[in-house]
Amino acid sequence: xxxxxxxxxxxxxxxxxxxxxxxxxxxxxxxxxxxxxxxxxxxxxxxxxxxxxxxxxxxxxxxxxxxxxxxxxxxxxxxxxxxxxxxxxxxxxxxxxxxxxxxxxxxxxxxxxxxxxxxxxxxxxxxxxxxxxxxxxxxxxxxxxxxxxxxxxxxxxxxxxxxxxxxxxxxxxxxxxxxxxxxxxxxxxx
Amino acid sequence: xxxxxxxxxxxxxxxxxxxxxxxxxxxxxxxxxxxxxxxxxxxxxxxxxxxxxxxxxxxxxxxxxxxxxxxxxxxxxxxxxxxxxxxxxxxxxxxxxxxxxxxxxxxxxxxxxxxxxxxxxxxxxxxxxxxxxxxxxxxxxxxxxxxxxxxxxxxxxxxxxxxxxxxxxxxxxxxxxxxxxxxxxxxxxxxxxxxxxxxxxxxxxxxxxxxxxxxxxxxxxxxxxxxxxxxxxxxxxxxxxxxxxxxxxxxxxxxxxxxxxxxxxxxxxxxxxxxxxxxxxxxxxxxxxx
Numbered sequence: 517x518x519x520x521x522x523x524x525x526x527x528x529x530x531x532x533x534x535x536x537x538x539x540x541x542x543x544x545x546x547x548x549x550x551x552x553x554x555x556x557x558x559x560x561x562x563x564x565x566x567x568x569x570x571x572x573x574x575x576x577x578x579x580x581x582x583x584x585x586x587x588x589x590x591x592x593x594x595x596x597x598x599x600x601x602x603x604x605x606x607x608x609x610x611x612x613x614x615x616x617x618x619x620x621x622x623x624x625x626x627x628x629x630x631x632x633x634x635x636x637x638x639x640x641x642x643x644x645x646x647x648x649x650x651x652x653x654x655x656x657x658x659x660x661x662x663x664x665x666x667x668x669x670x671x672x673x674x675x676x677x678x679x680x681x682x683x684x685x686x687x688x689x690x691x692x693x694x695x696x697x698x699x700x701x702x703x704x705x706x
Numbered sequence: 707x708x709x710x711x712x713x714x715x716x717x718x719x720x721x722x723x724x725x726x727x728x729x730x731x732x733x734x735x736x737x738x739x740x741x742x743x744x745x746x747x748x749x750x751x752x753x754x755x756x757x758x759x760x761x762x763x764x765x766x767x768x769x770x771x772x773x774x775x776x777x778x779x780x781x782x783x784x785x786x787x788x789x790x791x792x793x794x795x796x797x798x799x800x801x802x803x804x805x806x807x808x809x810x811x812x813x814x815x816x817x818x819x820x821x822x823x824x825x826x827x828x829x830x831x832x833x834x835x836x837x838x839x840x841x842x843x844x845x846x847x848x849x850x851x852x853x854x855x856x857x858x859x860x861x862x863x864x865x866x867x868x869x870x871x872x873x874x875x876x877x878x879x880x881x882x883x884x885x886x887x888x889x890x891x892x893x894x895x896x897x898x899x900x901x902x903x904x905x906x907x908x909x910x911x912x913x914x915x916x917x918x919x920x921x922x923x924x925x926x927x928x929x930x931x932x933x934x935x936x937x938x939x940x941x942x943x944x945x946x947x948x949x950x951x952x953x954x955x956x957x958x959x960x961x962x963x964x965x966x967x968x969x970x971x972x973x974x975x976x977x978x979x980x981x982x983x984x985x986x987x988x989x990x991x992x993x994x995x996x
Contacts, residue, residue: 536758555894555895555911556907556911559907589755590900590904590907592751592855592895592897592898592899592900593751593754593755593855594855594859594895594898595855595859595860596855596859596893596894596895598859598860599858599859599860599861599869599870606860608860612754612755612758612761613758615755615756616756616757616758619756630903630904631900631903631904632756633903634752634899634902634903635751635752635755635756636752636756638750638751638752639749639752639753639756639757639760642746642747642749642752642753642764646746646747647715647718647746647747648715648716648719648747648750649719650715650719650720654902657902657903666902666905667902667905670940673981674720677978677979678722678979679719679720679721679722679979680719680720681719685715685718687744687745687746688743688744689744692767693746693767696760696763696764696767696811696812697760699810699811700757700759700760700763700811
């Protein structure tokens with residue numbers, strides 16, 4: 517019965533979302549426009565409007581489902597949902613929070629591992645150089661995911677077209693960037 | 707007036723031709739862009755996917771540098787960087803707690819008074835008024851203007867008049883002598899940052915965009931974002947596989963298209979850096995009638 521009982525304590529996922537983003541989740545009245553317009557709805561395991569409904573219900577079982585869903589990692593933050601929402605619920609910002617929380621609680625959907633590794637490799641490159649080094653990112657991502665052969669045929673043509681440089685363009689005071697990363701209490705695990 | 711320039715990482719790497727063509731057009735019109743000294747990455751999708759503070763702090767660092775270097779305006783041609791910088795400015799200037807937190811992360815003071823220009827605003831403000839003087843060619847082709855997400859949304863950030871059916875790029879392309887087409891996918895998402903980690907999804911989303919442009923008879927697609935360009939151009943083999951047909955519409959940066967109309971050479975504009983051949987674009991061009 518516990519699963520179907522509303523949580524009494526004050527720290528439900530809904531309240532955490534609201535505290536962190538300033539968005540009132542209860543404003544959603546389930547018109548479904550977000551899901552209808554979402555370019556990724558076909559790929560998602562829980563529809564965007566369902567995520568909002570599940571947050572509203574504040575059931576503990578739902579919180580786990582949301583945080584371990586693939587949907588939150590597929591969201592591209594294109595903001596189509598937000599631009600069409602009659603209640604102006606900024607779902608992309610809620611998704612940002614949910615991903616961060618999913619990572620913090622170690623609940624990342626196994627199918628989203630490559631997406632996460634890409635983001636982590638990206639930030640690693642920025643932390644090291646202050647700018648993204650595309651070659652470094654690609655190598656790091658391949659090693660992290662073991663997708664070693666992916667896009668392997670693109671590299672020679674990209675070099676030939678002058679689209680890639682072997683060495684990173686570094687920011688002058690690159691230590692400053694690492695300091696910012698360090699200062700921010702991060703759950704990014706980069 | 708001094709205009710600061712924030713190229714962003716892609717424009718120093720895989721989308722160098724966007725920067726080259728932008729600088730060539732600006733030079734032609736007698737406008738100098740001055741690179742912001744010490745700029746760093748905006749954090750892109752990676753930062754806002756994983757860490758909100760980082761997503762605000764990284765662009766705020768560059769904004770603070772631009773302020774210290776006395777720029778009243780900065781041009782951010784990459785739609786993704788523009789979105790991140792504008793979001794950071796929005797959050798920092800609308801929330802005192804956020805601003806103070808960012809200042810403590812960055813050890814920099816931040817007023818938030820630098821005007822951030824997207825490429826569209828830059829073209830409208832600085833190029834459009836003088837363009838007629840420099841336009842010598844007529845592009846003479848049907849063009850699908852593709853905005854993608856980040857120039858059009860969210861409304862707090864975007865300066866376009868309409869979210870779903872903006873017309874600003876069409877105005878520029880009409881000036882360059884192209885015929886902008888009416889089509890359905892101008893603000894649909896290309897798949898953006900999933901390009902590497904979920905190429906299958908990018909092929910699907912970008913495939914719909916390419917297919918609609920083709921169905922409506924476009925000779926070219928014009929974009930203003932390196933990520934969109936990469937997905938629509940470099941990912942064409944995956945798109946072809948997905949669509950099960952061969953669509954060879956070239957994809958140009960809006961600055962390349964404008965540059966061609968100003969008689970700047972295809973080489974200087976970096977048309978040779980594309981994957982889908984651009985002969986179809988250049989072969990349509992005719993001299994503008996006096």
